[in-house]
Amino acid sequence: MAQFPPVPDTLNYIFCNTPADFHNAVWVLRHHPYLILDCEGHDLGRAGGCVTLVCVGTPLAEHIFLFDVISPHLSRYDIDALLNLFNDRNILKVVWDGRMDYLELWSTYGVSLENVLDLQVAEVVSRGVVRGEGEIQRMKRLQQSYISTQVSDRLGARLDGLHAVIGLQRCWKECGFPAGNGKDPAVVKMHKSIGSRMWVERPLTEQLLQYAAKDILLIGILYAQFSKQGWIPRLPSDYYYLLGQCQRYVSAHREQGKSAAVDAFKPCQIMPLDVLDHPVGPKYRCNACHRYLSLATYETVQGVAPRQASTSEVPRITTLRRPRCRLCQILALRAGFRMDQTYLVT
Structure with missing residues (x-):
């Protein structure tokens, strides 16, 4: 079991909802x-959704700031x-x-999140690089989290290179930390039963503010644990390659935009393609x-490209791909x- 740093019942945080609060916190x-x-x-990240609280912590969550970005006291300059x-x-x-x-x-502010280390990506990368997991474990994770065994058998090679991602709470437990010191189960249950509209209401309850602050602490602890276990590469070339994977991951749905909850193709618990491998071509x-996406992310076949009706060009062999x-x-x-059932000419 991982050496468990004590998690207090009540966390200290600073709630920022005035210009002075914002600028003082940013200086720190x-x-x-x-x-x-x-x-x-x-x-x-969903159509009609909105961000209401931006939570930022310093290393090891020594300082935690909860920024109320929908406060009526703030101007765009402050934000x-x-x-x-x-x-x-x-x-x-x-x-x-x-x-x-x-x-x-x-989507809200036109700001691109840059220089990101996403621990969810680091956890996936560590499975093979550090922990020695192979194809059997990769398929088992997919079947346990998102795709049934029956469906995975039918899909076959379409699953090549796809990885299931796990949530913060599950990673917390898999790292050996006591589950009871993870996310507040009462708020998790609240999310499942009534949704997330509660984050728009003001004033926010102390329980919700503690929940938000604790997420910062949990991420901070996991970051330290990942570094200790070697899940964050120490070799500079490997470290910067991981940062590239993380940047591709967090920005993967920028072209897709905020999708509706009923959209079958919305972000899911499978890592998007062209993230772990740098796309070429x-x-x-x-x-x-x-x-x-690169051609490697599609099912492809070799076929004959359609000949233009206005020319006598000899049909040529080319690579065809699925539309999806x-x-x-x-x-x-x-x-x-x-x-x-169709293919497109590349």
């Missing part, structure tokens, strides 16, 4: 080598003081699954998720849609 945050970031809000930290490439931001945070900051737009990427093919099958 700028003097640290990295920041811990997490957002709360209503249906984060920009905070946002400038997030697109500053000289400041590392440590997150857990920053995809929805990225979408909200981009031309990119092609997926008809489902609208991402521009392999991940969207799987999501379509899961949703009960018909699988693509």
